[in-house]
Amino acid sequence: QSQLEESGGGLVQPGGSLRLSCEASGLSIDLLAVGWFRQAPGKARENVACIESDGRDPTYAASVKGRFTVSRDDDRNTAYLQMNNLGPEDTAIYYCAAERQLFALGRCPPRAYDFWGRGTQVTVSS
Helix, strand or coil: CCEEEEECCEEECCCCCEEEEEEEECCCCCCCCEEEEEECCCCCCEEEEEECCCCCCCEECCCCCCCEEEEEECCCCEEEEEECCCCHHHCEEEEEEEECCCCCCCCCCCCCEEEECCCEEEEECC
16 A cells, blocks of 8 residues: 655744655655645645755745755655755645656656545644
């Protein structure tokens, strides 16, 4: 069974940092684009970052650009989201997603994300 599992969320003070991990199992992500999303209560889901299969030219939402960094380690079948200078507006459930395998191009944004994790809660509060 193919699945993604996020980890690394938690409670952090404003200005702090967290690194989220997204580990894939039953699925090899090395040829796939991987995206990070978040959803805050009462708000629409936001695509905050995407990394292509070759790791070049990751893309970011304007709301996180300069503070978040997406990376990947295909040997570990894992993607990461480093989040710095966090603020209360970053409080949300964070999800990772992997591109649909069929006809995958490994580019951002992919035509579709077929695999999703269950999410990890990030809370920024003093």
